[in-house]
Amino acid sequence: MKRLFTAVCLLGTVALTACGGGKEDGQPEKQAKQVKEAPEPFTMTIYAAGVKPEEFDSRFRKALESKFPHVTFKFRTSGKGSSIQELVAQGDIPDLIRTDIPSLKTSYIDLGLAYDLREQLNVHNYSTSRFNPVFVQEIVDVVKTGELYGLPVPPYxxxxxxxxxxxxxxxxxxxxxxxxxxxxxxxxxxxxxxxxxxxxxxxxxxxxxxxxxxxxxxxxxxxxxxxxxxxxxxxxxxxxxxxxxxxxxxxxxxxxxxxxxxxxxxxxxxxxxxxxxxxxxxxxxxxxxxxxxxxxxxxxxxxxxRGPAYWSITKQSKYKSEAFQAIMTMLSEEVQMQDSRGGIPTTLASKEIAANLGKDHPVYSKKNTGAVNYYAPIxxxxxxxxxxxxxxxxxxxxxxxxxxxxxxxxxxxxxxxxxxxxxxxxxxxxxxxxx
Missing domain, CATH: 3.40.190.10 (Periplasmic binding protein-like II)
Structure with missing residues (x-):
């Protein structure tokens, strides 16, 4: 009888539940539930010289906080006592920094902040082919040794x-x-x-x-x-x-x-x-x-x-994978469509997003914004x-x-x-x- 009882209980989940309290070889039945632990909360600092906090909030904050509710995003911009050089001297180094081509060497590489994003491209199976190739080409060309130090963020x-x-x-x-x-x-x-x-x-x-x-x-x-x-x-x-x-x-x-x-x-x-x-x-x-x-x-x-700026990760960041995911969110189709409709030209290769340039802008919705994309970028x-x-x-x-x-x-x-x-x-x- 014991063998028959065991066989019935193994028929499926319903039968197993009906047999409640059953034991096999004298051992209690183990539940197969796996409880997913909530990620530990932490603060990620994002630095963008010349960008007003209001612009960062309107373009990126909602998408970031929705995607990463456990992360507190601290935004910093340039000002008295808060240039990137001063922050580095104080040991107050951000996780993410908005770089650009003219200052990539002096305000990123020479400060010892440079981190090659190719590692994260592999980890997250992320392709740069989604961007207009001339923008990726420029940041690769300026380094010349193969590293990829940033991904292009609008506007250009x-x-x-x-x-x-x-x-x-x-x-x-x-x-x-x-x-x-x-x-x-x-x-x-x-x-x-x-x-x-x-x-x-x-x-x-x-x-x-x-x-x-x-x-x-x-x-x-x-x-x-x-x-x-x-x-x-x-x-x-x-x-x-x-x-x-x-x-x-x-x-x-x-x-x-x-x-x-x-x-x-x-x-x-x-x-x-x-x-x-x-x-x-x-x-x-x-x-x-x-x-x-x-x-x-x-x-x-x-x-x-004039090409775009770039989102770059600092090598000192303890949250490189999370920082790259934040970049993926800020450069997503959804965010760049919002940017484009607000009058900001996209860095993506998407013709649909480009075609929506300025549609929601109070001034540019009435202008010939097709002029911007009449020719491909040089x-x-x-x-x-x-x-x-x-x-x-x-x-x-x-x-x-x-x-x-x-x-x-x-x-x-x-x-x-x-x-x-x-x-x-x-x-x-x-x-x-x-x-």
């Missing part, structure tokens, strides 16, 4: 052509369209540069710092291999193309490169090539729109752009070869823009200007070598 800043619709109406010109060339823009600039009574209306302006740095050839300033200006012939073409606009009578460039980038918002400039950005504060009364950046003969039909500029002294990008871009300023005002001819840039770059490299 593509070049577009802004135009003042009221001035086009005033002077009887049809509105701009995507896919225009520089020569077409030049002819329009001549027509739209007018003197009306005591007012001068300029046909064209440019954010010269961004335009020259993020140029249609993706041409670097400092040569990747030698201590001089890279490819002066290409730079001559870029200078000549831009200078002709400032040779138009009454289309005089502003006193400084910074002022030139700001004149469009004053309402007396018909067109301006500059970066697309929801952080640009144009007056609400300005009746403007955008089209794709003009294409240049001989240059690739791609969109010049590959990043070539970086200095490993082992060579480099010059901070900020120094390079200001040198080029300020020298062009002298060309545009007639203080210096183009050949002299390019030679001057090359010599000053050489001196800057020597300074870096002596550090």
């Amino acid at each position: 800043f593509p070049q577009v052509l802004y135009y003042n619709k009221d001035l086009f109406d005033k002077f009887g010109q049809p509105y701009l369209k995507d896919g225009m060339r520089w020569d077409e823009v030049y002819e329009l600039a001549k027509k739209l540069t007018r003197v009306d009574g005591d007012r001068i209306y300029r046909g064209f302006s440019a954010g010269t710092i961004a335009l020259l740095r993020d140029n249609p050839y993706s041409q670097p300033i400092l040569d990747p291999k030698t201590d001089r200006l890279a490819n002066p012939d290409v730079w001559k073409t870029l200078f000549e193309n831009l200078k002709r606009f400032y040779d138009i009578p009454n289309n005089t460039i502003a006193k400084t490169a910074v002022e030139e980038g700001a004149v469009f918002g004053q309402g007396r400039v018909a067109m301006q090539v500059n970066q697309y950005s929801i952080y640009v504060n144009l007056p609400p009364e300005l009746n403007w729109d955008i089209v794709s950046a003009p294409a240049m003969d001989g240059a690739p039909k791609l969109m010049p752009q 590959p990043p500029t070539a970086k200095r070869e490993a082992g060579l002294a480099d010059v901070p990008l900020g120094t390079q871009q200001n040198l080029v823009a300020n020298t062009f300023q002298k060309v545009a005002t007639g203080e210096m001819d183009i050949n002299t200007a390019l030679n001057d840039i090359s010599e000053k770059l050489r001196k800057e490299v020597e300074k870096e070598k002596s550090k």
Whole structure:
């Protein structure tokens, strides 16, 4: 009878329950329940220089706290006494840091924070193919030894052509369209540069710092291999193309490169090539729109752009796996769709997300945001070869823009200007070598 009883009890869960209290070979029946322990709570610190806490909260906090209820996310940004250099000196090192290409070396690698994300890619079976490849390429190129120190976080800043619709109406010109060339823009600039009574209306302006740095050839300033200006012939073409606009009578460039980038918002400039950005504060009364950046003969039909920032993990973090999962959440399709609909261009390769750019933004929902994605982003500029002294990008871009300023005002001819840039770059490299 004992054998029969045992056999019946083994028929299934229902029978086993009905036999309650049964014993086999005198041993109590063990329950098969497994209780999943709740993860231990901890605090993860995220540092992003220049990002307001309100922006971090609106873009990322809800998604993070929903996904990781056991984690307290402490956000820090730059300010007095809280630069990343000061935090590192105090031993107060964050788990996650938002890096960018110009400061990757000085504010991440040289501070001893660098951590290769390839380990986490393998652990979490995460593919970088979901991103636009040019953004991943740039952070790999800047290191040159194979490490991946970050994943691209929006926004990036593509070049577009802004135009003042009221001035086009005033002077009887049809509105701009995507896919225009520089020569077409030049002819329009001549027509739209007018003197009306005591007012001068300029046909064209440019954010010269961004335009020259993020140029249609993706041409670097400092040569990747030698201590001089890279490819002066290409730079001559870029200078000549831009200078002709400032040779138009009454289309005089502003006193400084910074002022030139700001004149469009004053309402007396018909067109301006500059970066697309929801952080640009144009007056609400300005009746403007955008089209794709003009294409240049001989240059690739791609969109010049200033690349994104990157989410990076510090090697000192005790929570590297959790930090990578936080990055996965902040760069997810859901979060990037929210970003895109809010007017922030995506770093993902998703055409659907790109197509939703600005749909929920109070201003950009009424603009031609398709201009941003009319051309694919151009590959990043070539970086200095490993082992060579480099010059901070900020120094390079200001040198080029300020020298062009002298060309545009007639203080210096183009050949002299390019030679001057090359010599000053050489001196800057020597300074870096002596550090």
